[in-house]
Amino acid sequence: MSIQRTGATGILRGRGVAEGWENKTFFYPDSVVLANDFWKDWAESLGVAPSHGPDPFVSVKEACEQVQALAATKGPSDIKGRNIALLPPAELWVNLGLENYQADRPIRRWEMAVLLDRVAHVFQRQKVDFSGKVKKSA
Numbered sequence: 001m002s003i004q005r006t007g008a009t010g011i012l013r014g015r016g017v018a019e020g021w022e023n024k025t026f027f028y029p030d031s032v033v034l035a036n037d038f039w040k041d042w043a044e045s046l047g048v049a050p051s052h053g054p055d056p057f058v059s060v061k062e063a064c065e066q067v068q069a070l071a072a073t074k075g076p077s078d079i080k081g082r083n084i085a086l087l088p089p090a091e092l093w094v095n096l097g098l099e100n101y102q103a104d105r106p107i108r109r110w111e112m113a114v115l116l117d118r119v120a121h122v123f124q125r126q127k128v129d130f131s132g133k134v135k136k137s138a
Contacts, residue, residue, distance in 0.1 A: 012041070032108060046070065060104070063107045072085035
């Protein structure tokens with residue numbers, strides 16, 4: 001469910017492919033999150049440009065820290081009664097049920113979707129219409 005909700009916000013975009021009369025979107029959940037595309041989509045979707053390193057990919061630790069910072073902008077949020085913004089990244093990772101925490105490894109797209117959905121609640125923050133466009137506030 002995290003993949004669908006996060007994909008609908010435009011933060012993690014899939015690749016559209018036309019097959020005959022069908023339009024399909026492929027998410028590639030096991031691919032790594034590429035920094036240039038991701039941070040551009042983050043800024044467009046959320047209206048904030050995060051500071052980030054020069055690496056070609058987004059690391060697990062960097063993803064945790066950025067998502068925690070985003071969550072903190074909307075007030076306290078918790079996992080098991082603990083403030084998400086205050087958890088060390090490795091502890092956040094485990095509390096979300098994710099495995100293989102290695103701070104410097106590239107984060108996979110499905111892992112980023114879980115962080116964005118369950119920590120920052122990006123789908124609930126934005127109004128998205130049936131075509132996947134973010135509705136502008138009036």
